[in-house]
Amino acid sequence: xxxxxxxxxxxxxxxxxxxxxxxxxxxxxxxxxxxxxxxxxxxxxxxxxxxxxxxxxxxxxxxxxxxxxxxxxxxxxxxxxxxxxxxxxxxxxxxxxxxxxxxxxxxxxxxxxxxxxxxxxxxxxxxxxxxxxxxxxxxxxxxxxxxxxxxxxxxxxxxxxxxxxxxxxxxxxxxxxxxxxxxxxxxxxxxxxxxxxxxxxxxxxxxxxxxxxxxxxxxxxxxxxxxxxxxxxxxxxxxxxxxxxxxxxxxxxxxxxxxxxxxxxxxxxxxxxxxxxxxxxxxxxxxxxxxxxxxxxxxxxxxxxxxxxxxxxxxxxxxxxxxxxxxxxxxxxxxxxxxxxxxxxxxxxxxxxxxxxxxxxxxxxxxxxxxxxxxxxxxxxxxxxxxxxxxxxxxxxxxxxxxxxxxxxxxxxxxxxxxxxxxxxxxxxxxxxxxxxxxxxxxxxxxxxxxxxxxxxxxxxxxxxxxxxxxxxxxxxxxxxxxxxxxxxxxxxxxxxxxxxx
Amino acid sequence: xxxxxxxxxxxxxxxxxxxxxxxxxxxxxxxxxxxxxxxxxxxxxxxxxxxxxxxxxxxxxxxxxxxxxxxxxxxxxxxxxxxxxxxxxxxxxxxxxxxxxxxxxxxxxxxxxxxxxxxxxxxxxxxxxxxxxxxxxxxxxxxxxxxxxxxxxxxxxxxxxxxxxxxxxxxxxxxxxxxxxxxxxxxxxxxxxxxxxxxxxxxxxxxxxxxxxxxxxxxxxxxxxxxxxxxxxxxxxxxxxxxxxxxxxxxxxxxxxxxxxxxxxxxxxxxxxxxxxxxxxxxxxxxxxxxxxxxxxxxxxxxxxxxxxxxxxxxxxxxxxxxxxxxxxxxxxxxxxxxxxxxxxxxxxxxxxxxxxxxxxxxxxxxxxxxxxxxxxxxxxxxxxx
Numbered sequence: 001x002x003x004x005x006x007x008x009x010x011x012x013x014x015x016x017x018x019x020x021x022x023x024x025x026x027x028x029x030x031x032x033x034x035x036x037x038x039x040x041x042x043x044x045x046x047x048x049x050x051x052x053x054x055x056x057x058x059x060x061x062x063x064x065x066x067x068x069x070x071x072x073x074x075x076x077x078x079x080x081x082x083x084x085x086x087x088x089x090x091x092x093x094x095x096x097x098x099x100x101x102x103x104x105x106x107x108x109x110x111x112x113x114x115x116x117x118x119x120x121x122x123x124x125x126x127x128x129x130x131x132x133x134x135x136x137x138x139x140x141x142x143x144x145x146x147x148x149x150x151x152x153x154x155x156x157x158x159x160x161x162x163x164x165x166x167x168x169x170x171x172x173x174x175x176x177x178x179x180x181x182x183x184x185x186x187x188x189x190x191x192x193x194x195x196x197x198x199x200x201x202x203x204x205x206x207x208x209x210x211x212x213x214x215x216x217x218x219x220x221x222x223x224x225x226x227x228x229x230x231x232x233x234x235x236x237x238x239x240x241x242x243x244x245x246x247x248x249x250x251x252x253x254x255x256x257x258x259x260x261x262x263x264x265x266x267x268x269x270x271x272x273x274x275x276x277x278x279x280x281x282x283x284x285x286x287x288x289x290x291x292x293x294x295x296x297x298x299x300x301x302x303x304x305x306x307x308x309x310x311x312x313x314x315x316x317x318x319x320x321x322x323x324x325x326x327x328x329x330x331x332x333x334x335x336x337x338x339x340x341x342x343x344x345x346x347x348x349x350x351x352x353x354x355x356x357x358x359x360x361x362x363x364x365x366x367x368x369x370x371x372x373x374x375x376x377x378x379x380x381x382x383x384x385x386x387x388x389x390x391x392x393x394x395x396x397x398x399x400x401x402x403x404x405x406x407x408x409x410x411x412x413x414x415x416x417x418x419x420x421x422x423x424x425x426x427x428x429x430x431x432x433x434x435x436x437x438x439x440x441x442x443x444x445x446x447x448x449x450x451x452x453x454x455x456x457x458x459x460x461x462x463x464x465x466x467x468x469x470x471x472x473x474x475x476x477x478x479x480x481x482x483x484x485x486x487x488x489x490x491x492x493x494x495x496x497x498x499x500x501x502x
Numbered sequence: 503x504x505x506x507x508x509x510x511x512x513x514x515x516x517x518x519x520x521x522x523x524x525x526x527x528x529x530x531x532x533x534x535x536x537x538x539x540x541x542x543x544x545x546x547x548x549x550x551x552x553x554x555x556x557x558x559x560x561x562x563x564x565x566x567x568x569x570x571x572x573x574x575x576x577x578x579x580x581x582x583x584x585x586x587x588x589x590x591x592x593x594x595x596x597x598x599x600x601x602x603x604x605x606x607x608x609x610x611x612x613x614x615x616x617x618x619x620x621x622x623x624x625x626x627x628x629x630x631x632x633x634x635x636x637x638x639x640x641x642x643x644x645x646x647x648x649x650x651x652x653x654x655x656x657x658x659x660x661x662x663x664x665x666x667x668x669x670x671x672x673x674x675x676x677x678x679x680x681x682x683x684x685x686x687x688x689x690x691x692x693x694x695x696x697x698x699x700x701x702x703x704x705x706x707x708x709x710x711x712x713x714x715x716x717x718x719x720x721x722x723x724x725x726x727x728x729x730x731x732x733x734x735x736x737x738x739x740x741x742x743x744x745x746x747x748x749x750x751x752x753x754x755x756x757x758x759x760x761x762x763x764x765x766x767x768x769x770x771x772x773x774x775x776x777x778x779x780x781x782x783x784x785x786x787x788x789x790x791x792x793x794x795x796x797x798x799x800x801x802x803x804x805x806x807x808x809x810x811x812x813x814x815x816x817x818x819x820x821x822x823x824x825x826x827x828x829x830x831x832x833x834x835x836x837x838x839x840x841x842x843x844x845x846x847x848x849x850x851x852x853x854x855x856x857x858x859x860x861x862x863x864x865x866x867x868x869x870x871x872x873x874x875x876x877x878x879x880x881x882x883x884x885x886x887x888x
Contacts, residue, residue: 099564101596106566109566110616114619114620116621153608154616
């Protein structure tokens, strides 16, 4: 079966024609053999009668020749007698000698024996005639004639019987011939039908995969790549094409999938970039809004610092120097990645400025794990948080306000915690702050314009995590703790190397 | 997406390993099978029928005998031939009956000549005592063909055996039956004691005579064939005569011979009718063959002599049995014909094997009258049914 499947298309189609033609030829041969043997049989039907008639003619000729010789005694007639005698003897030898169940055979046997006796009698007659023994040849002649008569009767009887039986046989044969004719017609019709069936089914079997292939190709042409693959039923040309088609569909599908994935990635990347850019712009805009010509301010402050130094006012000098440093950092570092140490220094400066401003109202505590100071983080993160603590937490507390800054490692992350003992926050407010929905009047509060939502967004972008900040407050008047979480850099790997600088 | 495609490919590879059978090829195979079965069946059937006929006649027999009988296709001879055939086939011998359908126009003597010329292994012939027959039998024996005479003998010839019915015994049986009829007739007529003497239309003279006296003896006629051998008939006649003489007592019984002309075809029937045309119609008719019996029976019916003329028949046939059943024929003698045929074959076989055989074979006879005819009719019926 598999061998047939693996034949080429040409062989398959050729084999259909060969098989159907062979079938027709074979049936025709069978029918021809049948008709041939049938007609042979019909020819043979009356052969017995013909033989018998020939024999009868020979015996008649012998009797005639004998009578003729007895009449005229010419050498011609004697010669004729000898000729017919030998002919008769030849023919007698062919006759049946066995006693069988067939009456024809027995009659033939009797004819044989009688003819043999008759031939002897005739020979004796001729002999006696030649010896001029008148008495003897008369007796022999009478005997011979009587036997001739019996033989004639027997032959005609046998002939008649045989003819009757042969006629029956002939009509029987003829009947069978008609039957055979009908059977032949049926056989031919049957063969024709079977050939039609064979061709239809065979061609159908060959064409079916092509049809399926065409249907699938049509589907693909319409853009539907999500189709069932065709089974490869054979190893012929159609099978090869089907296999190739399947591979093609799979390849195209795979290619489209790859394309889609890369596009998706690109789109995500772009989206992220755009988002970052948007936040940065937002921060920068707010920052610029908050600045009035910082260079002029620095120069002015520097001039003030130099003046106070020259006047020997060391504390003023230091104060102006810190303010200048604070603003310079603000301007310079807001768009870069900075170290935690720089941010902590920034907070120190800010607290110092505030304490000068508010006459040392704020108590500032630091617990720093020195090893973590080199961790990188986005700039302008801690200062806005501390500013919030001061503005919202401890402003009204006079000299009792405490802000503590901690840097430590917790559960594999770097944690920066800013804690105050101020008014605290309600859970709803915390929720709002963390969701970025709490956008209170940043500008009006007199801060540098960087809001908590901005801080959170930049932290998220920087770390790529969602959990970057927690705000805890145990209730009104019990203070607030804001904790930032940075991923701990892997050893020997520069922290933030994978990320684009903000 | 990638995974699903891989799965698809894998599943198709699995499918490829286990392919379905091509429906087209199955159809093709089945159709071819059907067509060839049909064609071959027709051809073989036809061929077998054709050759069958030629094979049936294949058996070869050791010996070949010929049976020659005087007449006819009567059931008597057919039964004899049947018996001979059955016995012969057991011995692997074939018997042909020349008088059966071939060569019917030839006389017994001519048929004898044919049989001799045919060089058969044995001849069974219903002979007579003619010189010609004697010569023919002697000729056959001289050529090494044993001859058995059947039913009719030729005592002077060199025939090896005679198969027949014991003529004397047959005659005595007929005699006993005749006396039986006479007794019944006398018993039936004692009250009337009347008998119609003359039935001449012009001379109506009715005599009142007592039956069985010298004035009006009981007439018994034996139908003999003029052509057939007289010796056998004479023995039967004497058998009848002796029996009647012994037991007739005071009753006067007149036994006569009436010759029936059987030389020509159909002449028997005419001869039998002639008896009824004459004045002296016998009281009892004794027939010695089946044909005579049937003719006499028909004549009695036609001439309205049922009850007046009693017939003693010979052999059984449907007609004869029915006639007994209807009281037209008083009784008939049945000869065991198959046994007779069998004896012929036995005699010839014995002669071939041993060089001699018994000179006489006598077939059994049995009487069928009103009392036991039912039995025979039943037998006939069952045979016919079969």
